[in-house]
Amino acid sequence: MGRTDGxxxxxxxxxxxxxxxxxxxxxxxxxxxxxEVLRGVDLAVAxxxxxxxxxxxGSGKSTLLRCVNLLERIDAGTIxxxxxxxxxxxxxxxxxxxHIGIVFQSFNLFPHMTVERNVTLAPMKVLGLxxxxxxxxxxxxxDRFGLGEKRADYPDRLSxxxxxxxxxxxxxxxxxRLMLLDEVTSALDPELVxxxxxxxxxxxxxxxxxxxxxxxxxxxxDIASRVCFLADGQIAEQAPPAQLFSQxxxxxxxxxxxxxxxxxxx
Amino acid sequence: xxxxxxxxxxxRRSRLLGPGDRRGLILSTASTVVVLVALLxxxxxAPGSAQVRHTFFNPADMxxxxxxxxxxxxxxxxxxxxxxxxxxxxxxILILIAALVVAIIRLSTGPVLLPLRVVATVYVDVARGVPLxxxxxxIGFGVPALQLKGISAQSAAVYGVAALVFSYSAYVSExxxxxxxxxxxxxxxxxxxxxxxxxxxMRYVILPQAVRTIIPPLLNDFISLQKDTALVGLxxxxxxxxxxxxxxxxxxxxxxxxxxxxLFLLLTIPLxxxxxxxxxxxxxxxxxxxxx
Numbered sequence: 038m039g040r041t042d043g044x045x046x047x048x049x050x051x052x053x054x055x056x057x058x059x060x061x062x063x064x065x066x067x068x069x070x071x072x073e074v075l076r077g078v079d080l081a082v083a084x085x086x087x088x089x090x091x092x093x094x095g096s097g098k099s100t101l102l103r104c105v106n107l108l109e110r111i112d113a114g115t116i117x118x119x120x121x122x123x124x125x126x127x128x129x130x131x132x133x134x135x136h137i138g139i140v141f142q143s144f145n146l147f148p149h150m151t152v153e154r155n156v157t158l159a160p161m162k163v164l165g166l167x168x169x170x171x172x173x174x175x176x177x178x179x180d181r182f183g184l185g186e187k188r189a190d191y192p193d194r195l196s197x198x199x200x201x202x203x204x205x206x207x208x209x210x211x212x213x214r215l216m217l218l219d220e221v222t223s224a225l226d227p228e229l230v231x232x233x234x235x236x237x238x239x240x241x242x243x244x245x246x247x248x249x250x251x252x253x254x255x256x257x258x259d260i261a262s263r264v265c266f267l268a269d270g271q272i273a274e275q276a277p278p279a280q281l282f283s284q285x286x287x288x289x290x291x292x293x294x295x296x297x298x299x300x301x302x303x
Numbered sequence: 304x305x306x307x308x309x310x311x312x313x314x315r316r317s318r319l320l321g322p323g324d325r326r327g328l329i330l331s332t333a334s335t336v337v338v339l340v341a342l343l344x345x346x347x348x349a350p351g352s353a354q355v356r357h358t359f360f361n362p363a364d365m366x367x368x369x370x371x372x373x374x375x376x377x378x379x380x381x382x383x384x385x386x387x388x389x390x391x392x393x394x395x396i397l398i399l400i401a402a403l404v405v406a407i408i409r410l411s412t413g414p415v416l417l418p419l420r421v422v423a424t425v426y427v428d429v430a431r432g433v434p435l436x437x438x439x440x441x442i443g444f445g446v447p448a449l450q451l452k453g454i455s456a457q458s459a460a461v462y463g464v465a466a467l468v469f470s471y472s473a474y475v476s477e478x479x480x481x482x483x484x485x486x487x488x489x490x491x492x493x494x495x496x497x498x499x500x501x502x503x504x505m506r507y508v509i510l511p512q513a514v515r516t517i518i519p520p521l522l523n524d525f526i527s528l529q530k531d532t533a534l535v536g537l538x539x540x541x542x543x544x545x546x547x548x549x550x551x552x553x554x555x556x557x558x559x560x561x562x563x564x565x566l567f568l569l570l571t572i573p574l575x576x577x578x579x580x581x582x583x584x585x586x587x588x589x590x591x592x593x594x595x
Contacts, residue, residue: 106496135498145493149511158507159497211497 058117059084059246060105060215065114067100074100076270077114082215082248087241089257089278090250092267093293098250099142101267102217105248106139119214135163138208139217142224144200146192146207152179153188156207164211171210178206182236198229202236209240216240218249222256254297258282266290361558368550368559377553380562383546387532388570390460390542394467394532395525401468402475407505409480423476430473436534439466443538460542463535471528478520482513515585522578526571533567543567 060082067075074097082088090098103109105116107123107130116124123133147155156178157171166174179185182202192200201221208216218237222230234256241247241260251257257264258278265275266287274287285291346352371379408416408423430438443462447455486509494504536545543563550559 103492108492108496131495131498131500134496137496139496141489141493143489145489147490147493147508147512149515159499162503162507163498207497 058082059086059119060248061117061120062101062105063115065101065104065116066112067097067104067109068112074270075104078267078270078272080265080272080275082246084246085244086262087245087247087249087260089261089264090248090267091252091254091257091264091293096267097270098267099219102139102219102248102250105215106137106217107133108139131163135211136214137217138211138213138215140201140204140208140219140221142220144192144197144204144224146200146204148192151189151191152184152195152203155192155203156210159207160210175206175210178209179203182206182239183232196229197225198232201225201229201233205233205236205240214246216245216247218247218251220250220252222251222253254282254294266293268293358557359561361556364550364554364556364558365562367554368547369562371546371550375553377550377559378541378546380543380546380550380559380566383541384543384563384566384570386460386540386542387529387567390464390467390532390535390540391525391529394464394471394528397464397468398471398475398528401472402479405472405476406479406483409476410483427473427476430470431477433470435466435470435531436537438470439463439534439537442466442469443535459538459540460535463532463538463540467528467531467535471524474524475521478517478524479513481520482517483509485516486512518578518582522574526574529570529574530567533563 058081060080062078062080065075065078066073074095078097078101080088090101092098100109104111111124114124115122118133118136122128146152147158150158153172153175156175157166157168160166160171160174161168176185176188179188182205184199184202184206187195187199187203192203195203201224205218205221221237222233225233230253234253237247237249237256238260249257249261261278263275264278264281265272266281266285266289267273268287268289274281274285274290276286281290282294285294349355368377369379369381371377371382405423405427408419409427411420439462442465443459446462446465447457449455483505490508490512491504494508495501499507532542533544536542536548539545541549543566544560547559547563551557
């Protein structure tokens with residue numbers, strides 16, 4: 038069960054648990070009012086694994102990611118990060134969130150700050166980096182992802198694709214253990230999607246552990262080590278992409294994929 | 304070759320004057336002149352006009368009350384305004400702080416803070432519901448009567464500022480609260496997801512965005528506050544309105560009040576223009592991107 042003293046120590050596997058998964062979820066339940074969105078989700082993500090969550094709108098993909106980031110209070114179940122429970126009472130949520138980056142569908146950049154300040158704020162205020170350390174780290178990340186020239190711009194001067202890439206860089210600047218991507222291309226014009234997906238691909242190749250909610254089936258097939266299909270508040274089926282997309286075993290998965298194919302999206 | 308007939312698109316039009324074509328300009332000038340002349344005519348031709356002009360707009364009395372003459376028994380309205388300025392500057396600073404604290408308490412969610420939330424809510428209801436003039440009397444006459452060491456021996460201006468802070472912090476806390484609520488919840492999620500504490504999210508992400516939206520209503524309250532410093536004269540503090548009152552009691556001419564009114568106008572109008580300038584600058588900076 039890992040430690041229960043409420044002190045979260047990332048990177049240290051819990052004693053006696055052998056090789057702990059980077060992320061483990063058991064029996065996760067979450068309701069909004071009378072509507073139960075998640076009805077007992079179980080999932081384990083190994084280090085360097087890239088998991089794509091697919092499923093119809095409203096199937097709970099976003100809710101699942103928000104629960105992992107502790108942005109939603111869960112009703113039942115347990116989530117472990119590196120073998121340590123992060124959903125027990127007394128766990129320092131701020132400490133947990135440092136190690137889990139999340140990127141939202143609508144970017145959510147801070148509109149009153151320049152790109153650079155967006156990226157350096159949390160490293161300075163949370164990790165305690167000096168301004169010069171944070172700025173040079175931001176410059177390096179922004180350059181790497183082709184955003185170096187946008188450093189001094191405010192978010193409303195950037196295209197959606199650029200904003201989303203800045204949002205990803207902002208999360209990366211915290212050097213997270215795990216990245217959660219919540220339909221990060223859904224709000225983008227089609228011609229801007231590729232840049233963002235390329236960036237994510239680069240992260241995957243760099244060994245980043247990621248949990249990705251997405252509607253981009255082609256991308257999921259390309260990048261995922263495993264694809265999970267969410268239906269009725271549970272993971273109805275999970276398999277490597279080649280298997281899940283060509284020989285889905287669950288009837289609901291088959292129906293979902295048929296609809297996607299009919300819409301010309303696969 | 305020059306392109307003819309294109310209107311000058313870059314010219315800035317005054318919103319007050321409306322469309323800036325020649326005919327519009329002539330029309331707006333003409334209508335303004337007609338209205339002003341009509342109002343002036345009514346004022347000058349009214350049966351009691353001479354009396355009113357003598358009592359309220361007598362240049363000699365206006366000047367006398369402005370400079371003051373202690374030997375003749377009255378104070379300078381101009382000098383007394385300095386007390387109004389000091390009072391509202393002190394009050395504004397205290398209100399900005401106190402109101403923010405009240406707003407944050409009212410917006411807090413923790414169960415432990417419930418008693419504080421109740422106190423803050425009751426305070427806002429009471430402070431907004433009781434007329435300012437009664438608050439000034441209550442603090443200005445009540446606190447000295449308590450005979451508390453150190454607290455009960457302050458000047459009237461200090462009690463006046465305390466009363467203004469008590470009353471206005473309630474209004475301003477509601478302005479803050481509306482501003483903070485206007486920042487989208489996704490901004491909070493973004494800030495918290497980066498590991499920022501609740502306080503750091505408020506300080507670096509929510510408040511800076513909230514303040515931009517609340518500057519106009521905040522300024523509105525502060526203009527009102529500047530005028531309400533005149534009520535502190537009721538406690539005997541010699542501020543501009545009190546000095547004008549003393550002049551009129553001494554000389555039996557009300558022109559001193561006109562002087563006080565003009566001086567208050569001179570204070571509030573620059574503040575309004577300054578805020579417009581701040582808003583325009585912020586807007587321009589964000590639209591143009593940063594040239595740091």
